[in-house]
Structure formats: C-alpha cells, structure tokens
Amino acid sequence: MQIIPYLSDDSLKVDVTLENILQDDILKTLLAGIPLDLKIQGSLLNEEQQMITQKVFSSKVSYDVWEEHFWIMDFHEKLLDYDNLDEVLKWINTIYALALSEQNLLSPRNAYTIHIKLQIFILGKQESQQLKWWIENSDQTEEDLASRERSTGFRLNLNQLVQMFFSREKAEDKYEISKISSSFTLSDLKFP
Amino acid sequence: MKKIRSKITLVIVIIVVLPLIPISALVFNLINQSYRMGVNPQVRQALENGLYFSKDYYDKQRVNLSQDLEKYSFRVQIGPKDLKSLESEFFGMSDTTYWILQSLRLCDEEGNDFWRFSASFSDTLAIDQRIINEVKRSEQNQLIVSDRKNNIYTAVQRYTTRTGDDRYLILRARMKETVLERADQLLQVHQIYQSLDLTHRSLMKSYLYTFIVIVMVLIGLAVGSGIMISSRITSRISDIVRATAELGRGNLDYRLPSTSRKDELSELIAHFNRMAQQLKENQERLVYLEKMAAWQQMARKIAHEIKNPLTPIQLTIQQLVDKYDGSDADYNNLLQECAVIINEEIGSLRQLVTEFSEFGRLPELIREDDNLTDLIREVAKLYGGRITLDLPEKDLFCYFDRDRIRRVLINLLENAVQSDPDNHPIMLGTKVVDNAIWVYITDQGEGIAEDNLNRIFEPYYSNRKGGTGLGLAITRLIMEEHGGLIKVESAPRKGSTFQLIFPKTEEVGHG
Numbered sequence: 001m002q003i004i005p006y007l008s009d010d011s012l013k014v015d016v017t018l019e020n021i022l023q024d025d026i027l028k029t030l031l032a033g034i035p036l037d038l039k040i041q042g043s044l045l046n047e048e049q050q051m052i053t054q055k056v057f058s059s060k061v062s063y064d065v066w067e068e069h070f071w072i073m074d075f076h077e078k079l080l081d082y083d084n085l086d087e088v089l090k091w092i093n094t095i096y097a098l099a100l101s102e103q104n105l106l107s108p109r110n111a112y113t114i115h116i117k118l119q120i121f122i123l124g125k126q127e128s129q130q131l132k133w134w135i136e137n138s139d140q141t142e143e144d145l146a147s148r149e150r151s152t153g154f155r156l157n158l159n160q161l162v163q164m165f166f167s168r169e170k171a172e173d174k175y176e177i178s179k180i181s182s183s184f185t186l187s188d189l190k191f192p
Numbered sequence: 193m194k195k196i197r198s199k200i201t202l203v204i205v206i207i208v209v210l211p212l213i214p215i216s217a218l219v220f221n222l223i224n225q226s227y228r229m230g231v232n233p234q235v236r237q238a239l240e241n242g243l244y245f246s247k248d249y250y251d252k253q254r255v256n257l258s259q260d261l262e263k264y265s266f267r268v269q270i271g272p273k274d275l276k277s278l279e280s281e282f283f284g285m286s287d288t289t290y291w292i293l294q295s296l297r298l299c300d301e302e303g304n305d306f307w308r309f310s311a312s313f314s315d316t317l318a319i320d321q322r323i324i325n326e327v328k329r330s331e332q333n334q335l336i337v338s339d340r341k342n343n344i345y346t347a348v349q350r351y352t353t354r355t356g357d358d359r360y361l362i363l364r365a366r367m368k369e370t371v372l373e374r375a376d377q378l379l380q381v382h383q384i385y386q387s388l389d390l391t392h393r394s395l396m397k398s399y400l401y402t403f404i405v406i407v408m409v410l411i412g413l414a415v416g417s418g419i420m421i422s423s424r425i426t427s428r429i430s431d432i433v434r435a436t437a438e439l440g441r442g443n444l445d446y447r448l449p450s451t452s453r454k455d456e457l458s459e460l461i462a463h464f465n466r467m468a469q470q471l472k473e474n475q476e477r478l479v480y481l482e483k484m485a486a487w488q489q490m491a492r493k494i495a496h497e498i499k500n501p502l503t504p505i506q507l508t509i510q511q512l513v514d515k516y517d518g519s520d521a522d523y524n525n526l527l528q529e530c531a532v533i534i535n536e537e538i539g540s541l542r543q544l545v546t547e548f549s550e551f552g553r554l555p556e557l558i559r560e561d562d563n564l565t566d567l568i569r570e571v572a573k574l575y576g577g578r579i580t581l582d583l584p585e586k587d588l589f590c591y592f593d594r595d596r597i598r599r600v601l602i603n604l605l606e607n608a609v610q611s612d613p614d615n616h617p618i619m620l621g622t623k624v625v626d627n628a629i630w631v632y633i634t635d636q637g638e639g640i641a642e643d644n645l646n647r648i649f650e651p652y653y654s655n656r657k658g659g660t661g662l663g664l665a666i667t668r669l670i671m672e673e674h675g676g677l678i679k680v681e682s683a684p685r686k687g688s689t690f691q692l693i694f695p696k697t698e699e700v701g702h703g
Contacts (some may be wrong), residue, residue: 032386033379123387
C-alpha cells in the first residue's frame, strides 16, 4: 500500500495505491455474484500520533453473473460500470482523492502522518444471513420436519449452537490491511 | 475422607474423559470429512458447470428476444402499414417459448410514441429516456436492458427512415418465471458454496467449539455426579469412622442414625449400632457383676464377723441365767426377760447372717434346657388364686437354673403380694419378642417412686421395714448370671411390672 498525500481544492487529499488486493478467495466470491463492501478509514495524525481527524469512505463492488457486468459504487458515491475484471482491478488498485481535512484547519509547518485502514467485507449481511439459514437448516430433511411436527418435547438443535460460535468466530469474511504514511508537512506537499 | 472423595471423583472423571479423547479425534475427522463431502472441487466444478449452462441458456433467450424484435422491426420497416394486423399478430404470438411479450411501441428519439400495443397498464407508461439515450450513444443499433429483479427486459432497435429520422422500436417482455427461478436457485447455491468454502476454518472451529462445549457439559456432569456419589458414600463412612472413634473413647451411648436405604453401608450401620448396644449392655453387666462381687465379699466378711461372737454371747447369757440362785425374785424376773430378748436378737442376727452368707456364697449355676412355662405354673400354684396366668399355648423352653429362677420368681411375687394389701390379682405371663423369652409380673400395688427406680436393684436398699434389701439384688444377679436382663416399669399407686428377659439360647452358650 502506498499513501500519497497532496493538496487540492483547499483540502488535504490522499491517493492510495494498492497491489493485488483482491486475492483469489475474494475474486471467486465476487465472481459468484456476492458483492464486496469496501471501507477505507483515513486518519490524520499529528507529531504525537494523536488523531486530528478521521474520515470513513465506503464503496461497493458487485458482479451481475447473468449480464457479466461489474457495478461499482465508488468512494465518492459515483456509480461506475465495467464489462471486464481488469478494469475493476485497475479501479481498486488506485483510489483517488480521499479528502481528509480542509487545508485551513492545518498548520503548514506541523508534521503529520496519515493512517489508512482498508477493510473488505467479503460476506455482506444478506450473504451472512443466507449462510446462517443454510447452517441452521442443514439437518432438516422432510422426515425430520414431519417427526418434529409430532414431537412436543425438547429438541437440541446442534446447528444453532454451531451457528452461535460461527457468528463470533467468522474472520475469513473480512480482509484488512493498514499502513501509516511517512511524516510530512503541508509545505512539503505538491499540488497535482 | 476428602482423599477418598477426590479419588472417586477423579476415577469417574477419568472414566468419562478417557473415551472422549479418541471420540474427539473421530468426531473432528467426521466433521471435516462431512464438510468435504459437500464442499470439494468436484461439487464446485459441477456447480460452475451448472451455472455455465444456465448462463448459456440465458444468453440464448436474450438472443431469442433480440430476434423477435428484429422480426418486428423488419415488419414495421418494409411490411404493410396495417397496424391492426400487426397488433393482432403481436398479441397472438406474445406467449413464446421463453418470453411473455408485454408491449411493442414505436417512438422518436424524445420517447414520444407513434403507436403502442400494450398488454397491461404498466406498459403504457413512457419509456425511460436513458435507455433511448444509451442506444443513441451506442455504435450498435440494438440494446437489451434487463431488470432481473422485476423481471422486465426492454429491447430497443434503432432504424432510420427514408427521410433520415431515427425511430426506436421498443419491445418489452418478461422471462418465463420457472426458468428464471431455477437459474437464480442455482446461483444462490453456488454463492452459499462459495461462502462455505471461504469460511471453512471458522466453520470447523465452530463445530469444534460446539463439541468442546458438549464435552465440558459432560465433564461437568461427571464431576458433579462424582462429587455427589462420593459424598454420599464417604459421608456415611465418615459417620462410621466418627462413631468408631467415639466408641473407642468409651462413649458407648453413641449411635448412628439409621437410614431407609438398603445397601451394604446401611447394614454396616445397623450392625455397628447393634454392636454398640451389646457392648454397652456387656459393660453394664460387667460393672454390675464386679459391684455385686464386692458386695458379696463384704457380706461374707460381715456374716463371719457377726456369726463368730454370737455363740459365746448366747452361752454367756445362758451361764448368767443358770448360775443365779434366784434369791431376788425381781432381779430374777428381769434376768429371765433380758435373756429372752437377747436370745431373740441373737436369733435375728443369725437369720441376718444366714441371709448375708447366702448372698455372699451364691452357689454355681446349674443350667440345663428346661421347661420355663412348667416352672411358672408350679410357682403360681404356691399363691393359689392370687395369680392370673397369661401363658401361650406352647410351653417355652430355655437354658436356665431351675432352682435359681424359681427363687427369682418367688422373690418378685413376694414383693408383689407385699406391695398390695388390697389383694388385687397379680398377672404372671410370658411372651416371645425377637426370639427372646420375656416373663412379666404385673401387680396393682403401691408402685415405686421414679427416683427410687434406679436404686432398687442395689444391695441393702429397701423401702420396707425389716427388709434386708437383698431380694431384688439377688434377683438381678441371678438374671445377669443367666446373661439376661431384668427391667421394671412402675408408677406410684398404680403398680409395677417386672420383666425378666431370657436371651436367645444360641447367645447364652451352653456350659
């Protein structure tokens, strides 16, 4: 991850370049039609590493399996569409112009650093719900449902117990990277 | 006792936990294998193939829609201008293999309709201008816009009239639901498969944690029941240990609470209580016999010391009487009277000495199996109609000294007679309780005060004038020597009941 801060439109902005962020598992999930939620948390820190400001930018990437078409709601809430994966990878590898702070709120001589944290939520709420339903009901055959109708006693659903742990344990459905930029002053920064 | 409890609990836990170790490995392997039976490359391949065919099928349907639109476009451009026949043709063929055609319209680039055939009101609404703009921007003349969520497909065909104006023929259709649903179901399963594959580790961990929870519950139950079982066993053993220690310290009155449970420990407690009771009785008997031996020794000594001077006293008095010549008639009378009194007192002392020496030198018991009922009948005859007998039909036999027991019966009956000047009947009977023979004598006499009940069997204790206080002492001594007991229940002015308890024959021991 590379963090490039600059001044533009009276704001401190940052470009973030990434490399091969969409790994195999994430790509397979996206191409199966499961949308990816992306969240970038940008924090501006002073010399003492205290946070001055923090902004959160969200984006969503989805793939229409039937139309073979990618839809992206980018970090600036602009709808983009692409026909092939390369364009999507290109888009995600360079994230432009994330505005962190107004320039007049910052001192030109002070040193700052930027902490960028990118999170990719591979399974959204809907998919998690679907998976939960699948796990909870995986033992329900027709015979089982019929016998349950006849039964009035206590029934231990192990799948619900599994589900309880699964909800807490799930970690693979989130990918996260973060980096802190090198220290800079506003006077160091170039205008684009 | 804590050690035994811990050991029992530990053993139960080990018994539960040991099989769980191989079972855990087996369960985890089974879960993994079950998971892999559903989530494996073959299933992925099959799902992807299914999706590929669905996609192919979907594309063909779109082509089909496109061809339909081209067909209508050709008719509109070169065919007859008879819209009615076109309309009837449109509605006549609206239900195709894959599609249900909804509307067909011709409009200009602003979206204004020239004409329109609509199956429903929703299809009469104006066309979204963005669609026409998209076709205008596109290099191709045809565009299909899909709204899968609402199942509306809009196909737009652009053509240019002879006058150079652009016209847009727009065909709206719905895909047949069954096809769409099945394709979506397949996609959904594929997505779940992908999610499962992605969350493989978490899922395995979740199953493992579930298993661990179940194991922990089982271990908890095992520990709980182990503690409960061991406490139930060891608490009773602790009681027995405590009771034995008490017994060792000489507390023969200590008893364990009996339980309704029927197990070995309950039997042990019952045996312990019986043993403690027997120890107490034996100790009391021993103490009593030692005391009586001391009393007997004293009685013998007193008898000897009193008996020896009696004859010289008697001879001396006789000599005094014989030697006096009788010159003084008054003195002679006094001498004669005194001699009579002294002789009477010497007689009384002799009687006392005889009783003392009899008590002091009780002969050895001569016991044999004999008919106790017969003896009771025999003694009762001595008292004529005063005695009411209460005897069972069958005669009772036991191992006893007939003469001594006769003396016991006579002692008790004499006491009963003397205590009741009103001559009420005296009940004499027998019964068998727990294989022991009980003989009871009940009178309706003066009774004995509660304070005196504990002392009546002591030697030389008597409430009667002239009594030596040896009768009941001898009675108890005889019963103790028989290994039996004598008990008394009494209330002042209501009478007394003396009970003689002869032990079971096997407990007394012959000879």
